[in-house]
Amino acid sequence: MCGICGSYHYAEDTPASPQVLAAMLDVIEHRGPDDEGYFVHQGVALGMRRLSIIDLETGRQPLFNEDRSLTLVFNGEIYNYQALRQRLQRAGHRFRSAGDGEVIVHLYEEHGEACVDYLRGMFAFAIWDARRQRLFLARDRMGIKPLYYADTGKRLLFGSEIKSILQDPEIERRPDPQAMSEYLSLRYVPAPATLFEQVQALPPGFTATVDAKGMRLRRYWDISYQPNPLLDTEEAALEALEPMFRESVRLRLMSDVPFGAFLSGGVDSSAVVAVMSEFLNEPVKTYAVGYEDDGTERFSELPFAREVSRQYGTDHHEVMLRSEDFVNLSEQVIWHLDQPIADAALVAYHRVCAAAAEDVKMVLTGEGGDELFAGYGRYAGERLAPLFGALPPSIAQLTATASRALPGLRRPKLMLQALTYRDEGQRLRNWFPLFDDRRKPSLLSHDFRALLADQLSGPAFHEHLARTDADGSLHRMLYVDNKVYLPDCLLARGDKLSMASSLEARVPFLDHSLVELAASLPAEFKLKGLTRKHLLKRLCAKWLPDRILHRKKEGFPVPVGVWLRGSARAFARDLLSPDLIARRGLFDTRFVSRLLDEHDRGAEDHTSMIVGLINLELWHRLYIDRAPSVMQQPVQQRAA
Known part of the structure; x- marks a missing residue:
């Protein structure tokens, strides 16, 4: 795990700047305090900051092939690297290290841009191919690891964090109005946009090739929701799901340093801890968040986390937050994120990462379970869309308008308002908005609305809906959430705030083989009636008590609303x-x-x-x- 950055100059006679590369590396030191490495040759500069997790002694970067015609900087973990290494050695490749990153260089020698098809893990990397005079960039399938870039016309810059790219003096810190409008709608900025006009995100499952002709993007992977006819019963699905989930957790236990897990007491994180406990001969170190201020007890998930901890005998640690943490740390959190996310749990996540980093260098988390197995209330709510669609528009709108007068009940009100949208993409945008499409125009100033030319909604949701092969509303929603909300909100939060404390976060639910398996299962296995995550709960019944399996989903509850009063x-x-x-x-x-x-x-x-x-x-x-x-x-x- 580390942070990477670099630049490629389009003109052959323009040298890369070691000073700019040094500044790019310095500003992401938190991503890799253990080591620094760089490569500068003519118009190319590659740099990395290393957090040592595997092969502590010989895993330094940049990494090279045998004749040093290929140079790699790499962020992430390749979980199948040992099998890949053996295959490459049989083909005659010689390795200089025992780490996972070096397999990427030799895979590229063998397969070129198709090297990414063989990787199982989370990654963002850059390869300078001196023979072909081209730079190759890649990001993992689910977007667990970030990669940003900016093209000035003279050179292309890239980095694990936007702040690294901003160190180049030619990059202007100019906000993107359309991206800001999307943030105000969605709570985050959907890729490939960022809040900076000149900076873009490489989308998950994409590679980019850069040479004197310019930059070319290629999608190398996507989620297919075509059903597997061999998994058309729940028993067959469970028989396939359990070993796949166990294997995904087991692979993420590879480490040469101490590690632990985040434990909220929800189904997903509890299932991860349960399986970790089966594989390990010592107690899992677990970390949970609670709150100390008066009136905040109802937000605490500590009783549920403690119950799972007792069941599996974990070495449990609790991080207690107060309102002053929200006040004092919010600025620091936004600095680490590069661009804002409208999430009240950011400071809590930042604090639990910092606490875990005092004991361990890596944690497993439960992200992804909701997007694979339909864990959010909006998935059940979408089933009412045909009913609302049959109502006269005036009646549907009257229902939503009347709901606004009800005290409290924020989520039901949002659901009723979302259901009034007949267009599928617009409805999905408004299931979990910051400012819904009807309220946002009242928020914006006259000048800002004029700048947007009244284009208050971006194209991301409609573009993904147009692309998916999914049939049925549930799988179409899951596809969009896996393409937008998961990488651009949850995984962005997880990467930036864990790395702020030099902590690696691994996500077993997002092994791409597990994602493909889950996508191939019938929708009714995930949402049975109004029961969310039905099949996953059936699987977890052997590990978790009913009180955990069937508790009300809270997300990451934080008493910020109380503190703001x-x-x-x-x-x-x-x-x-x-x-x-x-x-x-x-x-x-x-x-x-x-x-x-x-x-x-x-x-x-x-x-x-x-x-x-x-x-x-x-x-x-x-x-x-x-x-x-x-x-x-x-x-x-x-x-x-």
């Missing part, structure tokens, strides 16, 4: 003051003030919207205004 109220009011909102020129000051007032009174729960606006303001200060508070701290303090 109390000790964090001044923090929010300062960042979202009418004067500051007016100076930014993005939002209607009265609309934002009304959000804060309604939340203060308890008339509405506007936690997500307020957090989303706070995080966007912090991003502006750090990355556009270039406020000194975080950026001038030593790297070790930023990553603390």
